[in-house]
Amino acid sequence: MSEDLCAHDAYLRTCDAVVQEVREDGVVLDRTVCYARGGGQPGDTGTLRWEGGSCRVGEVLRSRQDGVTLHPVAEGTPPPAGSAVTVEIDWDRRYTFMRTHTALHALSGIVYTDYGARVTGGNMELGSARMDFELDGISQDFGHEVEAKLNARLGEDRPVRVSFLPREEALADPDLIRTKVSLIPPTVDPIRVIDIEDIDKQADGGTHVRSTGEVGSVRVVKTESKGKANKRMRIELDG
Ligand SMILES: [Zn+2]
Secondary structure: EEEHHOOOOOOOOOOEEEEEEEOOOOEEEEEEOOOOOOOOOOOOOOOEOOOOEEEOOOOOOOOOOOOOOOEEEEEOOOOOOEEEEEEEEEEHHHHHHHHHHHHHHHHHHHHHHHHHHOOOEEEHHHEEEEEEEEOOOHHHHHHHHHHHHHHHHHHHOOOOEEEEEEEEHHOHHHHHOOOOHOOOOOOOOOOEEEEOOOOOOEEEEOOOEEEEEHHOOEEEEEEEHHHOOOOEEEEEEEO
C-alpha cells in the first residue's frame, strides 16, 4: 500500500516517491500527495518527473482489484519501476475541490441543524456540487434562505480540523452516528474525521481547506425535487 500523504496534510503539493510497480492502468508509488477519487471528490491530476523524463498523470484512483492508489499515465511514457520520482499535483484544481468539499460539509451541517434533514447523496465538480437531502419539499426561496445561512457561517472563518478517532470512539459519537459512521467497513480503524467547528462533523476521506474563510462565498444555483424525500441543491463557489 502507498502512504497517503494528503490524508494528513491537504496542503502538500509535491513529494518524492519511488515507483513500486508499473501497471497497465497506472503507476504505483510508495507514497503520494495525490488524492484518489472517492467520497464524491474527483481524484487529483498532476505530473511525475524523474531523471530523464516526465509524464502527465490523469485522474488518480484506487484499483478495483486491490485498492492500491493508481496514477494513470495521460501523456508520455511511465517512469521505470524502481526509479525515484517527484510527484506534483495540479494545485489550482485540487484547491478548488478542497473549497468545494468543505462548502458541501457546511451545507449538510446547516440543513441538518436547522431543518433536521440528512444527506442522501452528493457529488462534486470543479467549483460546483450537488447534494440531496431527505426533505419533504424544496423551493427557490428555501434555496435562498439556506444560501444566506451558509455564507454567514462560512464567513465566521471556523477552523476545519482533521483527526483520526479509534473506531469504537467514533461509533459512540452522536454527530458521527448521524452521518452513518456505522456503515464504514469494520476494517477501517482509526476513522478519519473532519470537524468544521460548530457547523459539521463527519467521517470523511476527502481533502478540505483549513478554515471556512478559505471557501469564500457560495451560491445556491438550483433547487429541485428528485423524488419523495429526496431534494437536490446545487451550489457554486464564487470565484
Ligand atoms: Zn465529504
